Amino acid sequence: MMDKIEKLDTNRTDILKKFITGFLPKRGNKRKGEKNEIEYISSTIDRIFSKYFDFNVSSRHILDAFEELGYDIFLKKSLWNAEKKEDIPSNNGNRVRLDGIYADYHAAFIYVDIEPRIVGQLRLVTSGLPSTTSKEKLSQRQEIEKRINLFKQTIKVT
Numbered sequence: 001m002m003d004k005i006e007k008l009d010t011n012r013t014d015i016l017k018k019f020i021t022g023f024l025p026k027r028g029n030k031r032k033g034e035k036n037e038i039e040y041i042s043s044t045i046d047r048i049f050s051k052y053f054d055f056n057v058s059s060r061h062i063l064d065a066f067e068e069l070g071y072d073i074f075l076k077k078s079l080w081n082a083e084k085k086e087d088i089p090s091n092n093g094n095r096v097r098l099d100g101i102y103a104d105y106h107a108a109f110i111y112v113d114i115e116p117r118i119v120g121q122l123r124l125v126t127s128g129l130p131s132t133t134s135k136e137k138l139s140q141r142q143e144i145e146k147r148i149n150l151f152k153q154t155i156k157v158t
Contacts, residue, residue: 008061009158011156011158012057012157015053015155015157016045016049016061016062016065017065017068017069018151018155019045019048019049019151020045020062020066020069022151023122024112024114024115024118024119025115026070026072026113027114028072028113029113030074030113031111031113031116032074032076032089032109032111033111033116034116035117035120036111036112036114036115036116036119037110038059038062038063038101038110039059040119041062041112041114041119042058042059042062044119044122044123044126045057045062045122046058046062047123047126048126048148051126052149052152053152053157059101060100060101063101063110071113071114072112072113073110073111073113074110074111074113075105075106075109075110076089076090076093076107076108076109076111077089077090077094077095077096077107077108077109078090078093078096078108078109079092079093079094079095087108089108089109093108095108096108121140122144124144125141125144125145125148129141
């Protein structure tokens with residue numbers, strides 16, 4: 001069951017891959033957390049691409065790019081947590097999501113072996129920050145925005 005999303009043209013696929021290799025290097029430790037799960041990664045990258053490059057990318061586009069670039073992908077099934085009323089990742093789980101790419105991978109969670117902290121920093125440029133935001137976070141945001149704008153100067157969006 002494939003997402004019903006149009007395939008990206010070659011130029012946009014190349015931009016996505018260059019962005020991934022430039023901003024999200026391989027980590028090499030198999031950690032699994034919220035910020036390196038494909039849903040969080042995808043929404044972050046899509047928000048950046050919409051804001052800075054005027055086109056959107058789907059979870060399918062992004063996961064395909066990670067795979068083509070040789071990034072490690074880790075799958076987890078889930079167990080239902082009755083107290084939290086949510087699925088939680090589990091090695092012994094038997095639940096999978098039946099939507100989009102999750103159905104294709106027969107998984108409840110899809111993790112990519114990248115540094116989650118960097119994904120969180122990238123997310124900063126796509127959301128408003130309260131006036132009480134620390135100087136450190138504001139500085140991180142400015143640095144990421146500067147890197148994205150420098151990256152944007154090196155590519156041609158068609």
